[in-house]
Amino acid sequence: MAMTFGDMQTFVRAQADADTTDAPPGLLQVHARIAYNDILARKNSWDHLEVKYTLTTVAGQNTYALSSLTGGADMDRVYSITSQTPILRRLAPMTRSDADLTFGVTAQQSSTPIAYVLSNQSIILYPTPSGVQTLNVLGFRANAVWPNGDGSIPDLPDEFHDAIAWYMLSGYYLSQEDQGMSGMYLQEYNQLVERYLNGISNTRQLPRPMILGGSMALQRPLMERVKGMLE
Numbered sequence: 001m002a003m004t005f006g007d008m009q010t011f012v013r014a015q016a017d018a019d020t021t022d023a024p025p026g027l028l029q030v031h032a033r034i035a036y037n038d039i040l041a042r043k044n045s046w047d048h049l050e051v052k053y054t055l056t057t058v059a060g061q062n063t064y065a066l067s068s069l070t071g072g073a074d075m076d077r078v079y080s081i082t083s084q085t086p087i088l089r090r091l092a093p094m095t096r097s098d099a100d101l102t103f104g105v106t107a108q109q110s111s112t113p114i115a116y117v118l119s120n121q122s123i124i125l126y127p128t129p130s131g132v133q134t135l136n137v138l139g140f141r142a143n144a145v146w147p148n149g150d151g152s153i154p155d156l157p158d159e160f161h162d163a164i165a166w167y168m169l170s171g172y173y174l175s176q177e178d179q180g181m182s183g184m185y186l187q188e189y190n191q192l193v194e195r196y197l198n199g200i201s202n203t204r205q206l207p208r209p210m211i212l213g214g215s216m217a218l219q220r221p222l223m224e225r226v227k228g229m230l231e
Helices: 005-016 025-041 096-103 159-175 179-203 214-218 222-230
Strands: 050-056 063-065 075-083 115-119 122-126 134-141
Touching: 005 025, 005 159, 025 159, 025 179, 050 075, 096 115, 096 122, 159 179
Parallel strands: none
Antiparallel strands: 050 134, 063 122, 075 134, 115 122
C-alpha cells in the first residue's frame, strides 16, 4: 500500500512517541530524501521508470534535446531508437568519434537516419534527416523529486515505502543520540530494501537493450553493418 510523506511522519512520531517539536518535518524530510535516493541508486534500471517517447525529425536538423521528445520532457537515459518507415529499423548506437569518421563531421543528409549518438543530453542522428520522420525512443525517465509535500508519494514501487519509514525512524533516533535504536532500525531498513530488490530480480525480467541486428551481431562488426546500410 502506498504511503505519503505525511503517513511516514505520522508513523515515525507514533513509533518514537514524539511530537512535531521532537521530530519536525524539516528533519524527517532530510532522512526521507536520503533513503529515497539510496534505494534508487541501488538499481540501474527500474521497471516503473521505463518510457516510450517519440522524436519527430526536422529536415536539415540532426540534434534533438532529450527534453524535447514528445510524450515527456523527463527522459534521462536512452537504450533504443527505432524507425517505422520506410521499414522497421533499429538505429545503431555509436560514439561521436565513430559517427564522425563514418558520416563526416558535417553529416550528409539522407531521408532515413540509420545511427545515433547520445551527447550532452541530446540525440544526434546520422545521417542528418532530409525530411520529417517519427522515431520511437525507448529509455528511462528521471525519477520525480521527493518529498515535496505531505501528500507526495515516493516515485518507487509501493513495497519500498515502508522501508523509507524505517530509515526515517533510524534518523530520528540518531538525532536523539540513541545509536542503539538508530542502528536497529537502520538494519531493518537495509534488510527490507535488499529483500524487495531480490524479489524484483527473481520475479521480473529487467528491460535491457536488445542485440543490434539480432544474429547479425555475431556475424559482422557494427561499423561494417553501418557502412553496408550506406551503400
